[in-house]
Amino acid sequence: MEKDQDKIINDVTTTEYKYGFYSDIAMDRIPKGLSEEVVRIISAKKNEPEWLLDFRLKSYRHWLTMKMPTWPNLKIPPINYQEIIFYAAPKERKNLKNIDDIDPELKRTFDKLGIPLEEQKHLAGVAVDAVIDSVSVKTTFKETLAEMGIIFCSFSDAVKEYPDLVKRYMGSVVPYTDNFFATLNSAVFSDGSFCYIPKGVRCPMELSTYFRINSANTGQFERTLLIADEESYVSYLEGCTAPSRDENQLHAAIVEIVAEKNAEVKYSTVQNWYPGDKEGKGGVFNFVTKRGMCKGENSKISWTQIETGSAITWKYPSCILRGDNSTGEFYSVAVTNNYQQADTGTKMTHIGKNTKSTIVSKGISAGHGQNSYRGLVKVLKNASNARNYSQCDSLLLGDKCGAHTFPYLEVDNSTAIVEHEATTSKIGEDQIFYCNQRGISTEDAIGLIVNGYAREVINKLPMEFAVEAQKLLQISLEGSVG
C-alpha cells in the first residue's frame, strides 16, 4: 500500500496545461515598478477624469500604510512590487469599430482559447467581454443588449460613458480601504467589465468576461462592477487563463455586485489560471476580492465557482444581506493538485430580517495540494429569523495533500438558525480498482468520482459551461492517481 501511495504521488500530472501558449501581440507597456507616478501614468494612459485619479491616489497612499495579510493558511513567497509591470495593453490600431480592426494575432489568441470574437460565430446566447492583460479588447453583442437598456462594456468605456453610475457604485461594496490587495487594485486597476441591468429587465443572454494574462512580469488588476436594478435578472460568467511561465504572476481583481429590490444576480467563475508546473514552479497568484450587496429586499446573489487553476488562490466571494428577505448563496469547487494552494470560502453577513444564506464548498486535493475552506457567517443584532446552511466537504487523493476547514460563526440574534456540516473522504484505491474492473480507466474513474462529488455545484453553472467545467475538473486531476 505504501508503495502504491508513493506511486500515486510520483505520477503527478503529466498533462500539459492546455492554455500555456504565449501570443506575440504588439503591446504598449509601462516600465516596471510601483509609485505615485505610475498610478498617474495609468490614469493618464486611460484619459481618466480627475475624480478617478483622486480615487486611485488615495487608494495608493492608503496601500502604503498596509501590510499583506498573514492569516490565510498559505505559504506565499515575498512579492516584489517593483518588479511587476502594472500596465500592459495591446497596441490599438484605430478605434475598434469593427472586428477587422483587432490585431489578427489577438484574434487568433482568443480563437485558440475557444472564444471567437466574431458575434456570428459565437456560442449561442452568450455575450463576451474579452480582457487581455490590462484592457478590454472587444465586447460582443453590445448593440443587441443596448436595445433592452442593458449596458455591458469595458470598465474604461463605462467611466467615459456612464460616469454617474460608476461614481455612485464603485467602491460601495468593496471600499478602497478594504484589504491589502483590494486597495492595491483600487490604485492600479487597468480595466474590467461593467454591467448594468435596468429596472424590470431579465437579461436574455449569459454575459461573460474572459480574462487572459499574456505579457511577462505583468500583473493583472481588473475590476468588475455589476449592477442589477430593481426586478432585474442577470447571469454572468467569468473565465480566465494565462501562459505557462516560470515566474509567478500576480492577479489581484475586484468584483462588486449590487442587487437592488427583487433583483437576482448569478455570478459564475471558471478559474483556470496557469497553476504552475508539477514541481510548483510558476503559476498565478490569484488574490481576489469579490463581494455582492443584496441591497434591496428580496434580492438574491448567487456565487458559483470552479477553481482549478492558479498556484495560490486567496478568495472569498461574499454577500452582504442588507435587504429584508434577501438571499446569498455560495457554491464552490476548488481543486489543488501538485503544489497548488487554495484558501477560499465566503462571508455571509446577515443584516436584514429573514435573510437566508447557503454555503456549499467542495474541496479536492491531490498531489501536494493544500486546500482550505474559510467561512464566516455573521448574524447582526437586527437580523431576526436569519438562516444559514453550510456544508463543507473535502476529498483527498493520495496522502501528501491536505484539507482544512475554518468555519467561523458570529451570531448576535437569538432567533437565527445556523447549521454546519462537514465531511472528509478519500478516493480509495479500492474505488478506482472497482471501476477498472468494469472496464473504466483510472483517469475516467477519477473523472466520474470527482464529478459525482462536485455535481451539486456544477449543476448551478449555466448549462453551456457545465460540460466544460466537468472536463476541466477531470483534466486538472489527470495523472494524480497511479
Place this chain on the structure above:
Amino acid sequence: MLIINNLKASIEGKSILKGISLEVKPGEIHAIMGPNGSGKSTLAAVLAGREFVEVTEGTITYLGKNLLDMSPEDRAKEGIFLGFQYPIEIPGVSMVNFMKTAINEHRKHNGLEPLSASDFLKLMRDKKELVEIDSKLANRSVNEGFSGGEKKKNEIFQMAMLEPKLAILDETDSGLDIDALRIVANGVNKLKHPDNSFIVITHYQRLLDYIIPDVVHVLYDGRIVKTAGKELALELEEKGYDWIKKEIENNVTA
C-alpha cells in the same frame, strides 16, 4: 478459455498462492471451495489484476493471450468480470452513469458506437428484470447504503449488463438469505451459455444446489488439493474441511 499454470503469488512478501494449475474450458462452471484464508480471493484478485498481489511464478493464458500483461480495465473489456466479495461503495456516482460509462468503454473496445440514452435505459430495464433487482437500486449511487444482499445482487446485475466471457464470483452467496441466493443463482443460470464460463468461489455447498458445477476444486493453504466432479461439494458439506486437512497432513507425513 483460461489456463493457469503453476501460479505463485505473494502479498507484501508473504507467499499466499503456492503453485496453482487450473484449466477452464468454454461453457464450464468451476467451483472453488476451501476454508477461510486459503487464498480464494487472492486468486480472484490475480485474475482481475490487483497490483498489491505480486505474481512470483507461473503463467496465466486467457483466450490465447498472456493475461498478466494486461491492465485491469483491458481484462474487463476482454470479458473478465469479477463479482467482488466485498463490493465497493462509490458515493455521488449514480449506477446509471457508472454502468453507462462501463458499457460504452466495452463497446468502444469492440469497435461499436456508444449506446443511445434510450437503448441504454432499455438494456438496464431488461437486465433488471432478468436478475430481479429492485429498480430503485439503479437510481442510487454505486453500492452506497446498499444492504449486504443488495450489493451482491448488484454485482449479478452488473454481470448481466456486461455479459462477460469469464465471470468470477467471489462468495457472492455469503450473507444472502434463501430468496436472494435463488436470485443470484438464477442470474448465473440465465447467463449460462456454451461460450462463456464461470468460476464460482464459495465457502458453502448451498449455492451449488442451484448452480451445478462441472468441476469442483478445493483450495487449501494456497494449493488446489482436490479436484473432482460436483459430488465433491456434497462430500465436503457432509464431512467438513477437517477431513481434507487431515488427508493432507496424512499425505505429508506419509
